[in-house]
Amino acid sequence: AQSVAQPEDQVNVAEGNPLTVKCTYSVSGNPYLFWYVQYPNRGLQFLLKYITGDNLVKGSYGFEAEFNKSQTSFHLKKPSALVSDSALYFCAVRDRGGYQKVTFGTGTKLQVIP
């Protein structure tokens, strides 16, 4: 079975500081990994994904994520946080084996403090 862990329910960071939202995963094979963001009263929006190749993936709104196979992690990062980045962030994993099911983490609330 595949699973995703987001160990922090909430992350607080000052505006302008770098931010990290943590994610670890477990799959039987090699993973496809995704980050989504959810703003209040809006659907989940795709941020970025890891498929293969470079372990550092760049996505929307200046976000990036680093795939670390040995640590089975896919942490979301941004060099300089904006107040508008405050939202709920979900990490998700999908097994490359062709099975369609996407498993989401429980989410991390990011609060950027002005």
Added chain:
Amino acid sequence: GAGVSQSPRYKVAKRGQDVALRCDPISGHVSLFWYQQALGQGPEFLTYFQNEAQLDKSGLPSDRFFAERPEGSVSTLKIQRTQQEDSAVYLCASSRTPDPNTEAFFGQGTRLTVV
């Protein structure tokens, strides 16, 4: 349409009532997913369609839940004899191809409250 559209946005049902939730995916998208999101939780997989074929319904919590996509576009999630534990946000998502590396686009969800 420009995005995934779900209706209604909000639904209040009395316990025991049947409900039907509609999803209009992005035009031409092959894959369609339904998820259930309880308050404070991540989305939980319910079922998956590739065109009109329901390839995975392993996440449906009971036989009261039924989903269809008869023409490979619009999908309906039906819940019979609703119970309070069915209260959640139901999310629909679609993706362009069946490839597992393809990201999904989500609708805003239907918030179901069973009273």
